[in-house]
Amino acid sequence: MDLLINNANGLYCPIADVYIDPWRPVEKALITHGHSDHARTGHTKYIAHNHSVPILKSRLGKNINIHGVKFGESFSINGVSCTFYPAGHIIGSAQIKLSYKGEDWVVTGDYKIQKDGVCTPFEPVKCHTIITESTFGLPVFQWKPQATVFEQINHWWKTNAENNRTSIICTYSLGKAQRILKYLDPSIGSIYAHDSINKINQVLNEAGIYHNQAKKVVKDLRTFQKDIILTPPNTLKSKWGKQFVNPSIAMASGWMAIQSGRKRFGLETGFVLSDHADWNGLNKAIIASEAERVIVTHGYKKAYAQWLQTEYGLNAQSIDTAFVGESPEI
């Protein structure tokens, strides 16, 4: 029998009677990371990495019943050994390994191979079966080194500042915002962020995990001409987003790698920056896991499973989950 199955509530381990990132309320949930498609409300008990604890409390409520664990520390649930390993996706993000009678299963959650300097870097975990995401599981998605992208971002900001234009960079509030904030060059101008981003930064700061901070946008006579503003994309059409005069707006996302992705957002500038593994990253992670069986979830799962079968001869299949991949709404 499979150690993990996919039922109506989510990925379920019948022996341990525990779910991983369930999308419906359950008794006991292991949470890979704080994004809203993975960490949902209504579970009786949450288990997550220590760094995810303040994030989950802030997003799901102070009073949730949550237990924090360290990377690499095993604990047992009904005889199933359970260990969290770093996934390199965002702060607190983990892969979860379940082991029972010598059989190891890993659920990757969302992950990336590139080191971002903000969260604990991804560690390959050996197992028999791996349940992997495939948000960018097509060979057209190949990321450039992070340093190259931040050079581009700072260059864009600097050019705007020289032309007295406000720079607005669209990014989701948990993960990429912290990553961008860390590498912006403060000598160019002041760095501001939308409240939803500042709120998470403050939570992380209070927990002693992350220390870069952006200023709050306060309505006064400021024009923000040389400044940069980090904000989730859905704020742009609102009154808040419209207070900036003739801004240069850019989106930072893996989808910016393709023309149709850039067109969909209809923005002037796009930076290819993702917290998900690119094509080569996925392949590296799967090979390093030495898994014989691969279960592929969100993304181009059918194509990616077929690739793993034909290219590496792995037993690969795709399953439907409620995870949404890289979306600006998370």
Add this chain to the structure above:
Amino acid sequence: MKSFINLLYKLNDGNSSSNVVSALLKYFNRASTKEIIWAISLLKGNRPKRTITPPVLKKLACEQANIPTWLFEMSTKITKDIAETSALIIEKSTHVHSKKTLDQWCIILLELATFQQEMKLVKIIAIWDQTTAEECLLINKLLIGSFRTTIGQLELVEALSIFLKIEKHIIAVRFESDWSPHDESLESLFEKPNPKDHLAKPFPFCFANNFVKQTKKSIDILSFGVEYFRHGLRCQVIKRENSLYIWSKTGQLYTRSFPELLELKSLPFDFVIDGQIICSKENHISDFNRLESRINKKRPTKKILIDIPIMINVFDILEMEQKDFRSFSFEKRRQALNTVFIDIPVTMPMVLNELFYPSTMEECNLLLEKAKEVKAKGILLKNRTSPYLENRNDNWLKWRKDPFKLKTVLLYAQKMNRSSVYNHYSLAVMNKDLLIPIAKLEASLPKKNILEISKWIAKNIVDKFGPVRQVKPSIIINITFEDIAVSTRHKSGVILKSIKMVSWEKEENVEEISHLTEVISFV
């Protein structure tokens, strides 16, 4: 080449015309004149001849990237562009743009075309190796001849005019002539003066104001002449010395699009006339759909010239034998036109628009009622004593016929342009027992309605196709449209023109929506 690629990003964003012009200017100011001449040639639509076919590109890219064909095809479903898939799947050793400029690359690619196939492929692989993914994308598009831009002649001409400080009509005429970036420089193409430059210069157009209810009461119909206006391309046709120029009201040069009118050159006198180019076959005015397919063809083929013939429906004369007629009264100008037309052979693709002098408002109304019959969009009332003025004024009044009305149901919705609410609708009518989409447009109801409908949509999705959401058919929307034509490209078999959303009928249900048969009866 980086600055040209950056320019393309800006042009492809569906940017406003003024943004496009300023992006072009920024680029012109940075690029060398050598590069600019190649850039404007590409932007004009002069694609270099294809060097290799798309299947060859695909095969080469798959081999280089070690990717099976099926995966390439899957990827292309996402990118929708073979050139892009090919550019992206190859692992890049460099993320630094090459030092070569656009003109240098264009010359390299032209040379490449002269090699044997095998040598070509070797050289392409070498090029891929030295370039970034962005550069590769452009190069691949040039290789397979799929490079396109959405930029219009108007913006290019305007930007060049500002950049070179040369009048727009001169730029437009020279830009539209046959030239190759190989043999020309900015200097030789635009800056060298030509004594004939002034011949092409159009007059500013006179435009009509909309005929509103208040004016209806206060006007004295006896002081107006009335004529029909149709779906057509408003333009000024200039015949001076032995040259002919056709200018649209936006300042676009259309001479090449309508070679039929070159016949006007044979007339023994010079003139500048104002009129509408309409499609007409055997005295039967074609619909707007055919006209549009004709307007969009820069160089019409013989088949199109036979299938969709055009003519000019003349309604004013602005210059005659080098004499400016614009200060004459409308009546006097029309008399002059009448005289001119006596000598014009009937075979000329040129007719005089009929003018009426209604003596009462009722007669005027009657003319409007007959608009549909004569395939007109409405009537124009022109003050008999008025000179030909620049810009919009009350001497000319435009009175559109009543639009057609339909009751439709919301079938698909989509969030476009970063909107947080559903702001694009596909509306359907009934065809027997099935719903059939009839109009796709931006939601233009009161904001309150759009918000409410958007929330409703979120809860009533029955299916998803990419970003498109199919919803339960129950939101009833009244629309109007001004014209309709048969279309083989549309599932409903018809295409509507100038569609407007009028209201959301909260109280009605889907049984009450219009039927396709009713829509077709309008054709």
